[in-house]
Amino acid sequence: MKYKAKESYKKLPMTENYCHYKSASTHLRLMAGLWVECDPPKELLEHLEPEKKASK
Amino acid sequence: MAIAADFITKNNVNVYIGTEVTLGIGCLTAGVWHTAPVTDYSIQDIKAPLELAPQRANTSTQPESGAIHNRTQQLWEISLTMRGTAAVIDRMCLALFGDGTSPNALLGNMPAQKTYVNGVTNDIPVTILFENAAATAASIDQHYIGCMCTGMELAYAWGTDGGEMSCVATFVTGYLPVEIALVPATPTDMNGTPFNIKNLTATGQGFGGADLLVYGYSLSIQRAVQRGGWIDTTYAPSGYSVGPYEVTGNLTCKRDTGSDTVATNTSTGIALAITDGTLVIAAPDVMIENLTTEIGDVDWKHVFAYRAFFDDAAMTNPIVTITTA
Numbered sequence: 363m364k365y366k367a368k369e370s371y372k373k374l375p376m377t378e379n380y381c382h383y384k385s386a387s388t389h390l391r392l393m394a395g396l397w398v399e400c401d402p403p404k405e406l407l408e409h410l411e412p413e414k415k416a417s418k
Numbered sequence: 419m420a421i422a423a424d425f426i427t428k429n430n431v432n433v434y435i436g437t438e439v440t441l442g443i444g445c446l447t448a449g450v451w452h453t454a455p456v457t458d459y460s461i462q463d464i465k466a467p468l469e470l471a472p473q474r475a476n477t478s479t480q481p482e483s484g485a486i487h488n489r490t491q492q493l494w495e496i497s498l499t500m501r502g503t504a505a506v507i508d509r510m511c512l513a514l515f516g517d518g519t520s521p522n523a524l525l526g527n528m529p530a531q532k533t534y535v536n537g538v539t540n541d542i543p544v545t546i547l548f549e550n551a552a553a554t555a556a557s558i559d560q561h562y563i564g565c566m567c568t569g570m571e572l573a574y575a576w577g578t579d580g581g582e583m584s585c586v587a588t589f590v591t592g593y594l595p596v597e598i599a600l601v602p603a604t605p606t607d608m609n610g611t612p613f614n615i616k617n618l619t620a621t622g623q624g625f626g627g628a629d630l631l632v633y634g635y636s637l638s639i640q641r642a643v644q645r646g647g648w649i650d651t652t653y654a655p656s657g658y659s660v661g662p663y664e665v666t667g668n669l670t671c672k673r674d675t676g677s678d679t680v681a682t683n684t685s686t687g688i689a690l691a692i693t694d695g696t697l698v699i700a701a702p703d704v705m706i707e708n709l710t711t712e713i714g715d716v717d718w719k720h721v722f723a724y725r726a727f728f729d730d731a732a733m734t735n736p737i738v739t740i741t742t743a
Contacts, residue, residue, distance in 0.1 A: 376531055377539050386516025386530040387523035387736070394527075394734045 364399050364413040367392035371409035380406065424555035433459060433498065434602050435509065436545035442536040442593060442654060444563035444600075445545035451602035452509055455609050457584070458499040461548060461560065464595055466492045466653075489653035493590045493645060496546050496562055502572055502583025504697075504742035505608035510587045511740060513544055513567035514639060515663070521698075521741040524639060524663065526728030534566070535657040536649055542566075543658075546589060547600060557597035565589040566643045566658050572699075572740075574615040575634030575670070583613040583697075592645040592655035617694040623671075625680045625704065625722065626688035630671035633719060635692055637667040637699055637738065665701070665726040665737050673711060673718040680722065682706040687727055698741040701726040 371392060376382065380389035383403055391398045392410070402410055433454040436445025445451065471484035500506045504520070512518025515528050534540055544565045551560040567589050574583040615635070624630035641663045647656030669690075671677050681688055687703030704724045712719040729735040 377541075381516055381530050382541065384512055384516075384518035386528060387525050389516075389530055390525055390527055391734050394732070396734060 363401075364397040365392070365402060365410040366395070366397050366413070368409050368411055371406070374409060378405070422555075426551060426553070431551045432549040434547040434549065434605055435513075436547060436602065437541050438543045438545055438563070439541065440537060440539050441534050441543045441657070442564050444561060444596070445547075445602075447601060448603045449545075451547075451605035452505070453602075453605045453607040453609070454498055455501040455503065455506065455607070456498050457501060459548075460495075460497045461551070461562075462494040462496070462595070463553070490648050491645075492653060493592055494562060494595060495568075496565060496589045496591070498546075498587050498589075500585045500587065500608070501612040502574065502585045503608055503610035503612050505606075505610055506585050507572065507740060507742050509608060510567065510570045510585060513542065513587070513589075514570050514641070516542060520743045521739050523736045523739045524665065525733070526730075526735050526737060527733035528663065529641075529661055532661060533646075533657055533659050536564075536655060538657075544589070547602065549601070552597035554597055558599040559601075560595060560597055561600055562589070562591050562593070562595050564593040564654070565591040566660065568643045569638065569640035571636060571638040573634075573636035574613065576615055578634070581615040583615070590643050592653075592658070594652050594654070613694065613697045617696075619693055619695055622691055622693050624676065625669070625690055625706070625724070628676045628679045630669070630676055630680075631674070632669060632671050632692070634668070634670040636669075637692075637740075638665070639738070640664050640666075663737070666707070667724055667726075669722045669724065670712070670719050671722070673720040677720040677722075680706065680709075680720075682709050682722075687729065690724060690726070696741075696743065699738065700736075700741075701738040702736065703727045703729050 433456045435452045437450040466487040466489045511522035547561040571586045621629045623632045644659045645655035690701040690704045692699040704726045708723040710721045728737045
């Protein structure tokens, strides 16, 4: 599933953002405002916006 | 005085990599430790650059007062040669550019963090422990705290080490090496089956889509690490500055029609791919730095030296991606 960073994600310290979860590349892509395919830890879910699936 | 009876042997030394919580405070016994499957390593003991004052006129010799050990510049280098397992590669990528979960991607705008400060929480610096390696037998173990990874080279070739991939990782630290007894409580072994060149898929290796018959391959990711300032009488650093990165390597292949199609002078990036179906190294934008021909009685070879870049279209484009699972 793809996620985009909310403003709150961008304010997280290094010890709490995606760098802490061993993926600096995911962090940098999120910080760039991109939709990123990832499987976030539950601690980060409130700071990420999931992609809405198109309704049929 | 008498000559000490103790001695150290390589076959009695285990090497562990510990994840630090705070830069400058070594990983504790109960911390996160990984056992490194090393085949070779090098360490450095306590020393500092010896600097000399200008030569005084009317003397041709050097006085003691004109010499100083400049401890503000002390940096110790540790090198580990490990078997190229997925766990080793993931752990070294984490130490080198912050990605430790496959696929490990080095992006154009890395590193995410450019400075590391003593005493500040961060889990990128590591403690490297050489169990049973202390020069003083009573101290037992040698460990290096606050180590920063400066480079990693992955390499394998037919006819070398059974085709097994090796991972050479280098670290530096500005903190004094410490001899002390320290035993990781529950280390995770980074053992496993190393990647082997014999498993490369029949096609899919090469530059710009040309299928090459690969005899040997290497990927080197290097970065500078500089120490800044000092904080106490041990001259431990105030912190480190890291970067920039350089990604280079070599690919040796059969010299044939396929290798002849590789663009070597067009100033345009071409894609590099190496794959065995599990290990996939992809660098979408490389240029050939040098091309040589190895001449043999049979099977002439092309040796491509390459350098990898990121596509300027976006800073988040990857320079290289290493998939290990």
